[in-house]
Amino acid sequence: MAGEMMTGNLAAAWGARLAGVDYIPAFPITPQTEIVEALAEWCDCGAMPARFVMMDSEHSMMTAAGAGAATGARVFTATSSQGLLHAFEVLYSVAGWRVPLVLVNVSRALAAPITLEPDHNDVLAARDAGFLQIHAETCQEVLDSILMAYRIAEDERVMLPVLVNLDGFYLSFTREPVIVPDPEKVAAFLPPFRPAHLGFKASAPHALGVAVLGGTPYTYFRHQMHLAAMNALQVHREAAADFERLFGRRYDVVEGYRLDDAEDVLVMSNAFATKGRAAVDAARAKGRRVGLLRLRVIRPWPAEAIVAALRGRRAVGVLDQNLAPGLGGILVQEIAATLYHDPERPKAICSFIGGLGGKNIHEGEFDAIVARMEQAGKAGRGEGPVLLYTEAEHREMAQLQVLASASRADR
Amino acid sequence: MRSIRFHGRGGQGAKTASRIVGTAAFLEGLTAQDSPLYGAERRGAPVSASTRIGREPIRERGLILQPDLIIIADESLIDDSSARVLDGLSERTAVFVNTALGSEQARDRFRIPGRVTALDLTDMTLRQFGKPVALSAPLGAVACRLLGLKAESLRAAVAGELADLGLPEAVIERNLALAASCYESVPLVPVEETAGAMPAPVPLWTPVYEPPTVGSARISASANSPLHETGGWRTFRPVLVPDKCNGCWLCFVYCPDGVISMTKDDLPLIDYDHCKGCQICVQECPTKALVAEREQEGAGTWRAK
Ligand code: SF4
Ligand code: SF4
Numbered sequence: 188m189a190g191e192m193m194t195g196n197l198a199a200a201w202g203a204r205l206a207g208v209d210y211i212p213a214f215p216i217t218p219q220t221e222i223v224e225a226l227a228e229w230c231d232c233g234a235m236p237a238r239f240v241m242m243d244s245e246h247s248m249m250t251a252a253g254a255g256a257a258t259g260a261r262v263f264t265a266t267s268s269q270g271l272l273h274a275f276e277v278l279y280s281v282a283g284w285r286v287p288l289v290l291v292n293v294s295r296a297l298a299a300p301i302t303l304e305p306d307h308n309d310v311l312a313a314r315d316a317g318f319l320q321i322h323a324e325t326c327q328e329v330l331d332s333i334l335m336a337y338r339i340a341e342d343e344r345v346m347l348p349v350l351v352n353l354d355g356f357y358l359s360f361t362r363e364p365v366i367v368p369d370p371e372k373v374a375a376f377l378p379p380f381r382p383a384h385l386g387f388k389a390s391a392p393h394a395l396g397v398a399v400l401g402g403t404p405y406t407y408f409r410h411q412m413h414l415a416a417m418n419a420l421q422v423h424r425e426a427a428a429d430f431e432r433l434f435g436r437r438y439d440v441v442e443g444y445r446l447d448d449a450e451d452v453l454v455m456s457n458a459f460a461t462k463g464r465a466a467v468d469a470a471r472a473k474g475r476r477v478g479l480l481r482l483r484v485i486r487p488w489p490a491e492a493i494v495a496a497l498r499g500r501r502a503v504g505v506l507d508q509n510l511a512p513g514l515g516g517i518l519v520q521e522i523a524a525t526l527y528h529d530p531e532r533p534k535a536i537c538s539f540i541g542g543l544g545g546k547n548i549h550e551g552e553f554d555a556i557v558a559r560m561e562q563a564g565k566a567g568r569g570e571g572p573v574l575l576y577t578e579a580e581h582r583e584m585a586q587l588q589v590l591a592s593a594s595r596a597d598r
Numbered sequence: 599m600r601s602i603r604f605h606g607r608g609g610q611g612a613k614t615a616s617r618i619v620g621t622a623a624f625l626e627g628l629t630a631q632d633s634p635l636y637g638a639e640r641r642g643a644p645v646s647a648s649t650r651i652g653r654e655p656i657r658e659r660g661l662i663l664q665p666d667l668i669i670i671a672d673e674s675l676i677d678d679s680s681a682r683v684l685d686g687l688s689e690r691t692a693v694f695v696n697t698a699l700g701s702e703q704a705r706d707r708f709r710i711p712g713r714v715t716a717l718d719l720t721d722m723t724l725r726q727f728g729k730p731v732a733l734s735a736p737l738g739a740v741a742c743r744l745l746g747l748k749a750e751s752l753r754a755a756v757a758g759e760l761a762d763l764g765l766p767e768a769v770i771e772r773n774l775a776l777a778a779s780c781y782e783s784v785p786l787v788p789v790e791e792t793a794g795a796m797p798a799p800v801p802l803w804t805p806v807y808e809p810p811t812v813g814s815a816r817i818s819a820s821a822n823s824p825l826h827e828t829g830g831w832r833t834f835r836p837v838l839v840p841d842k843c844n845g846c847w848l849c850f851v852y853c854p855d856g857v858i859s860m861t862k863d864d865l866p867l868i869d870y871d872h873c874k875g876c877q878i879c880v881q882e883c884p885t886k887a888l889v890a891e892r893e894q895e896g897a898g899t900w901r902a903k
Contacts, residue, residue, distance in 0.1 A: 285814035346810040384811040392822035396815060398637060404815075410805055411813035418807060 190366035195326040195358030196221035198365050199265060199291045199351070202333025204235050205373045206289070209260040211239045212251035217303055218355035219267040219293040226263075237263075249274035252288050253281035256348070257387035257395055261337065261380045262288040267355065268295035268309045275313065281348055282317025282412065284396055286385065287340030288348045289333055290318065294457070295355040296544040304545020305355040307457065307509040311485075311517050317412045319349040319419055320485040322456045324442075327365045329353045331436060334368070338377050338426045344418040356545060357458035372433045416487040423484065440489035442481040443496055445471060449478030450501040451560040452533075454522060456482040459508060459542050466553030477557055482518065490525045497526060502535040502564030504556050507572075508542040515572030516540050535563035538571030548575060599652030600791055601662040602741055605683040606671030607831055609641040609876060611734030614759055615669070616647035618738030621755035622747045623651035631656045641854075642831030642874030644681035651745065665691060667789045668712075669741050671719075671733055672833055673697045676708045687712055692787045694740055696720060696733065701785055715744070715787045719780060720833065720892075726776045730834045730877065730890050735760070739777040740784045749781055824872075828855070829900040832875030834890040838866060842887035849879035849888060870900055 193201070199222045203211065211230070213223045230239035242248040245266050256262040266274060271292050281288070292313075294305035307322075314320060321336060323329045329351065336349035353359060387395060423440055431437040444464050446452065455463045460481040470477040480496050482489070497503055503526075507516025514520070519538040526532040537560055541548045552575045563569050602619060606612030613634040620632035634647040648662040664686040673695055675681040687693070691712040695704045696719040705714035719736040735756045742752040756777050760770045807813065836849075845864030857869040858879060866879075866888070880888045893899060 283815050285810050343809055344807070346814065384809075384814070392825060394822065407805060408813070408815040411808060414805075414807035415810075415813070 190327070190364040192362045193326055193365040193367075194221060194360055194362050195323075195329050195353045196293070196360065197225055198326040198330040199293075199333060199353065200225035200229070201365075201367055202291075202330045202351075203237075203263040203289075204229060205330075205368060205370060206261065206263065206334055206337050206377060207374075207379070208235075208237050208263040208289075210252075210255040210262045211237055212242050212248045212255065212262075212264055213239065214242050214245050214248045214266065214270065216245070216267045216270040218295060218359040219265050219270070219291070221359070222265045222291060222293070245270040245274040246277060249277035249281060249290075252290070253277060253284055253286055253348075254387065254395075256281070256286035256288040257284055257385055259380065259382045259385040259387075261341075262286075263291075263333075264288070265291035265293065267293040268297055271309050271313060272297065275316075278313055278316040278318060280396055283408065285346045285412070285415070286348060287337070287346055287380075287382075289336045289340060290348060290350045291329075291333070292350055292352045293355050293359045294352055302544040303355060305357065305457075305508075306543045306545070307352075307507075307517075308511075310350065310352045311509055313350060314486055317347060317416070319345075319347055319416060319487065320352060321349065322352045322483060322485055323358065324458055324460050324481060324483075326353075326358055326361065326363050327436070328438065329358060330365060330367070331430065331434070331438065334373060334377055335423070335426050335430060335438065337380075338429075339419055339422050341380050341382070342418075342422045343383065345415050345422050347412065347415050347419070352457065354458040354545075361458075366434075368434055376429055376433050419487050420489065420491075438483065439492070440484040441492045441496060442483055444479040444481070446478035446480065446496060448476055450476040451557070451564055452478045452480050452497060452500050452503050453556060453560070454480045454482065454497075454503060454505040454518070455508075456485070456518070457508065459506075459548060462548060463506070463553070466550065466557070469550065469553070470557045475557060475561065477560075485518075488521060488525070493522065493525050494529050497522075497533055498529055499531045500533040500564075502537065502560040502569070503533045504537040504539055504560040504563075506539045506541055506548075506556065506575075508540075510540050510543060519571070533564075534567040535560075535569035537563050537569045537573065539573050539575055540571075541575030546575075546580075549577070552577070599650055599654065599656060599658075600666045600745060600789055601658075601664070602649045602651075602667040602669060602745070602789075603662045603665040604647040604649070604669045604671065604737065604741070605675050605681060606645055606647075606733070606737070607641075607675070607833070608636060608643045608645045609732065610645075610671045610833070611732035611737060612645050612669075612671050613647045614732065614734035614763065615671075615737035615741065616649045618734060618752070618755045618759050619649045619741045619745070619747070620651070621758055622738070622742050622751040623649075623745075625751045625754055626747060628652060629654065629656050631659075633660065635661050641876040642828060644675055644678060646681075646683075649741075662686070664688070664792070666792055667692045667741065667744055668694070669737055670695045671737055673699075673704075673708070674830060674833070676710075678830065684710065690790055692744060692789045694744065694784070696737070713787045715785045717780065717784050722780060722783075723776060726772055735773040735777040736780040739780040743781045743784050744787060744789050746788070749778065752777060752781060827871045827902055828874045829871045830902060832873065832893045832900065834875050834877060835870065835893050835900070836868060836873065836875070836877060836880050836888045837891050838868070839887050839889060840865060842885045843883075844885050844887070846884060848882050848884065852878050852882040854878060871903070 229235040505519035604612040623630040
């Protein structure tokens with residue numbers, strides 16, 4: 188394969204570099220740090236003409252990013268996990284200002300307890316902020332999605348910030364071949380940012396995001412954000428077509444794998460979808476008609492594409508790499524609601540929770556998923572949430588608890 | 599049901615007045631509901647509060663759009679379009695204005711189409727307390743009287759609400775006396791009951807996407823704090839008596855709006871375009887070198903540039 192070996196983090200930095208960003212307010216956090224380091228170095232040595240500023244926290248970082256974008260600059264920043272949550276308050280402001288910046292999130296499970304490996308409770312917590320969300324499966328897709336993200340964000344029909352998500356460790360520090368697109372072609376795909384309406388500047392005092400104090404203007408502006416996000420579906424289609432023409436790689440809002448004659452379909456997102464594909468191949472080898480649907484764009488919610496891909500299937504299994512305590516999986520709820528209005532909806536929807544905190548999903552677990560989907564499809568009744576957690580893992584856990592209790596201070 | 603909307607400036611007591619009326623009605627066995635509405639800026643900014651009283655369960659919430667009675671704590675609010683004091687006013691709405699003008703004069707001066715009654719509550723309060731304090735008891739008293747609530751209910755409500763605010767007994771006593779005299783002095787205009795008309799169904803409207811120039815919440819208030827003058831919020835202005843000032847800088851430290859600067863001779867200099875009249879400097883000054891004067895009568899009247 189052509190290209191060069193590159194981590195997902197470096198691919199993200201390359202995305203920002205090729206997009207020709209003007210301003211990068213930054214704050215490091217594991218496992219995102221490498222992105223910030225690469226950009227700092229490039230700005231320092233003159234490889235990138237952008238202004239790089241180290242901020243004191245993610246909260247200031249996001250504020251600076253929003254204000255910078257409101258001047259009409261092309262802005263890039265990145266964070267992860269607790270950092271995203273620290274910036275959370277500002278996410279809603281920035282989206283409400285309708286400034287088209289790009290924020291990369293390197294998914295990492297949220298404390299407590301602390302782990303550095305990923306699940307998606309961080310990024311999904313932000314799904315209603317007004318940011319669009321693209322979730323990448325490969326390092327190449329990380330880079331490409333950043334270019335597409337600017338193209339979509341800066342379109343007059345959209346003008347919303349975009350979050351590009353990649354999984355910590357499974358992509359952030361994983362090297363795989365990445366083709367760095369030709370800068371001239373990138374310039375053709377992503378023309379310079381010339382916003383018609385952004386012109387925030389120090390010399391002309393102007394209140395941004397002032398209080399409207401009243402539900403009527405609030406409703407109007409919030410609904411405009413919704414319409415803008417829905418417009419992004421069409422803009423994504425156009426951007427994807429241009430991207431394919433120039434670079435030969437195609438990205439849709441959802442991606443199907445061996446769906447054509449599939450009876451049962453596994454729905455996944457992000458880096459573990461690669462393992463999902465392998466599981467589909469394994470099940471196919473055993474004669475099972477299974478396929479995979481990967482959710483790539485989570486906001487706007489690609490309802491039509493999901494219905495089209497899942498219509499008439501026997502069973503659907505949604506693997507949520509997140510856990511909403513007191514509910515179960517997050518994405519399965521959105522999938523179920525989306526399918527409900529379709530008269531040819533699948534007979535059964537199963538919910539699986541796995542890969543929490545980066546926990547591996549073994550081949551055997553995928554086997555179990557396929558078997559349970561088949562069972563549910565035959566019975567015409569879904570199940571879940573089913574936790575992907577094995578007996579062997581539980582034995583390991585019990586040992587850890589013995590160790591922990593032996594070292595407890597209170598005994 | 600009857601609905602009463604109070605308008606005042608933050609700190610004048612409109613919110614507490616609305617609670618006094620709610621409590622008084624409640625004590626008489628009526629159903630009652632009261633709620634304030636205010637913005638980000640506090641003291642001096644336009645504030646409103648709504649009270650509903652009736653015999654039946656109250657099935658409304660929030661700001662009163664078509665009031666039966668409007669109580670205006672500060673006449674300067676009538677000219678302030680952001681305060682929207684006369685919104686929803688009709689011929690049958692009763693309006694009370696706290697002003698030195700008589701009822702007739704007030705109606706003409708402020709061009710109020712409804713039935714207007716007036717009383718100088720600020721003056722009565724100053725005579726009782728000798729300094730500018732909140733008007734909650736007088737405003738509540740006037741509203742109770744116009745609504746036909748009993749004097750004992752008013753008394754119990756004022757005592758209860760002011761005790762909740764932590765005011766000392768002696769101060770509450772003086773407020774009770776003040777409330778009683780306002781209750782007696784207000785010219786009576788009966789407040790009519792709202793007729794319960796069945797609302798017509800409203801056609802729904804879904805806005806279409808508009809370009810970001812229109813559809814983004816970039817309200818072009820092309821200003822910032824220095825450009826936005828708040829001098830009109832004042833009922834009382836702090837005035838310096840220079841020979842009493844010892845140059846301690848305390849007023850400078852305490853002014854919440856940062857509008858006091860110190861000269862090189864350590865004398866405070868007040869920016870009256872932005873002083874909102876909260877009187878914190880007056881209270882904090884250890885030598886009483888800052889005094890509060892009525893805006894219209896004393897040191898002069900502020901005019902926006
Ligand atoms: S100068 Fe005094 S009255 Fe004016 S805003 Fe400051 S503290 Fe309040
Ligand atoms: S607090 Fe009073 S004494 Fe102190 S500087 Fe201000 S005016 Fe003068």
